[in-house]
Amino acid sequence: MSRSPLDRRTLLTGMAALSAAATVAPQASGQMVKRLAPTATPTRIAFGSCAHQSKDQPIWDAILAAKPDLMILLGDNVYLDTRNVEDMKAKYALLAAKPGFRKLRDAVPIVATWDDHDFGENDAGADYPMKAESRRLFCDFFGEPADSIRRSRADGIYTDYLFGPAGQRLQIILPDLRWNRAPLKTIDMGGQDYETWAKARHAAGKSVPGPYERQPEEGASQMGEAQWRWLEERLAQPADLRILASSLQVVSDFPGWEAWINFTHDHQRLIAAIRQKRANGLFCISGDTHYAEFSRLDLNVPYPLWDFTSSGLTEVWPVLPPNARRVGEAYRSQNFGLIEVDWAAGAVQIGIHDVVGQRQLAQGLRLADLRVG
Template sequence: MKITYFFISLLLLASCSSNKKQVDNKATKSDFVLAFGSCNRIDLPNLLWDDILNTKPDVWVWGGDNIYADTDDMVALRAMYSKQKEQTEYKKLVETTDILGTWDDHDYGLNDGGVEFVAKDASQQEFLNFMNVPEDSPLRKRQGVYNSKKYDVDGHSINIIILDTRYFRTQLTPDTETSKRIKPNDYGDGTVLGDVQWAWLENELNTSKADFNIIVSSVQYLSNEHGFEAWGNFPHEVDRLAKVIADSKAAGVIVLSGDRHISEFSKREINGMNYPLIDFTSSGLTHAYRGFTGEPNKYRVGEVVFTESFGLLEFDFNAKKVDFKIVGDNGIVLEKLEQVYE
C-alpha cells in the first residue's frame, strides 16, 4: 500500500510511550513465545531486531513486505533479500530462532498484486531462498508459499498455518465513488486463497489436535472498513473462513496480519466458536503510518499504535491463555491484550 508519511510531535511520541513497561519473558515464564512483524525496509534503520532478540522468541514469523522490492527483476530482488539477511541483529536472530513467514505485495513484486503477476514463480523461489528452505523441499514445487509447522512443547502443541494471500488472489475492485481506494467485490466474485489452498487450509484445521492454531495472513482479516487491501474486499471469503474455523472445532485459532503500517487488535464473536477470534495486526518494523488520524474498525480492541513495532504472543498452556503485546523500540509495550481459550 502507498501511504504518505508525516512526522508527529515529540509530545505525541511521549504520550505513546508513557507508563509503558518493558517486555520481561523471564517474569512471565511463558511456555512458548512467538514474535512477528511486517513492513521492513532495508534502506531504513532496522531499529527493532535487538528488542526482538531480547524477547527470546521460540519462533519469528514474517508477516509480509519483508523487503520493499516491487520488481520483476530477480537479480535486484535477490540482492535486497541478501542485504536483509546480513543485517547484524537479524542475522543473530536467524542463528538462534526458528524463522517462518509469508510474503505480501512489496516482496511478492507488484504493488497490490495478485494472480496476474507474471514473475510470481521466480519470485517465490527467491522468497524461499530468503527463508532458507532446502532445495529438495516440497515447498519448492508448490504454487504459492503457504505451509505449516507444528511445535510440540511438554505435551502441548502449537500449529502455525502460513497463508499466501497473493499468488491466487484475484482482481480487486477500485472505488471510484468515494475517497477510498478499493471497495468490496460483489458477493461471490473472486478469491483470496484459490481452490487448492482452501482445501489445504480446511484439512489443516479439521485435522489439527493442537492447543493453539495460528493463521498467518499478510492482509487484515477482521478490519474491513478502511478501503485498502483486506479480506473484506472478498466478503464471501470472510464468511467462508469464519465457517471453516467454526466447523473445524480447532482449538485456540488466532489470526496474525500485517500490511497496514499500524498495529492493532481486532476481536469478533463467531457463531459456533466458544471463544472470540482475534486478528492481531503488527506493522511496521521500520516505518509506520505516523500521520494516522483514525479510521473505523468495529472490531477494534484498545488503541491503534502508529509507531514502529512488532507483535509478541506469550502462551500459557495450563491456563489456556495468550498474552498479546505490541512492542516498540527499547522493548516498550505499547498496547496489550489477554485472552483465555476455554
C-alpha cells in the first residue's frame, strides 16, 4: 500500500486553530454537544461504526488519544432493535454513560448518521413504523437544534457540512440510507434458511456471501428521488476534498449483505453524478460490516473511487464475505478509522487503528489523482 507522510507541524497548527473554533451547543435533551465552526479546517478526522451499548467500549480512549479534530459516526451507534420508545431511550442512556464516550463527546465535535440498528431494527427500511420516534431520539442525542432540517425533512436525516476556506474546503456528506429504502431482495437459497445455507457453503469450501440480491430496477432505491436531487445539488458545490460518509459500503463488489451495489441504479447514479457535477476530490468512508477493509473501483469511473470501511467499535463478524474490489487485507477486530489531511502537500492518509490505537491498515491518496478528466 502506498503511504503519504504528513507534515506534523501542519497538523498541530491546525489543531490549535480548531480548538478555538469549536463551540458548544445545547441538545434538546439538555446535554451539551461541541460544534465545529464552518471556518475551521479539520485535518484529523476519526470515524467508526457499530458500538453496542451493552458492551465494554475501551476504543473511545484510543480515539481520544489520536487527537481528532472531528469524529464521524457512521451508524449502529447504538443497537435499538425495538419498537418500544422507552427501551430506545434506555439504550441511548447506556451509550451516554460510557466513560470513554463521555470524554470524547466533551472534547471532540461529533457528526453522525444512522444505520439499521439505530434506525430501529435489523436491515430495516421505509416500512419501519417507528422511524419518526427514532429520528427524534437520534437528533436529541446528537444535539440537533430544535429548528434543524434533520428533524423535519419529509424523507430522512441526510445532511452535509462545509468547512474551511477556498483552497482547503472540506465537504462531508451524510446520506440517509434507511428512511426511504425499498424492500430488500433475497437470493435463491433452495428453500433453506440463511444459516443452514451458509454453513453448507462454508463446509464445501465455497465463499459465503450474505442473503441479499442485486436489484437492477430503476425504481429500487435506498434514498428516494428527493434525496437524490439534494445529493446531486450538493456534489455541484465547490469543495477541494469531499468525504461521502455512508452507513453502508459504497464500492464493495456484492458482499451479499446490505451495500450500495445491491441497488444497481443508485450505484450507477452516484458515479454519474460525480462525473456530471465534476465533483473532484471525493472518497467514501463506510461502516456496518463488523470488519475493516479498503475497496477501490477503477472501471467506468471518472477517477479511482475509494471506500474506507471501519467497523466495528465493539462488533466483530466471524466470516469475511467476498469482495473483488478489496485492496490488501481486511482487519477483523475492533477498530476505528483516522483521516489525516496535508493541505500543503495535497495528500490524505487514511488508517485503520485497533483498540489500543495501533495502525493496522493504511492508504495514501493524492488529491491530484481524484479529479474528473
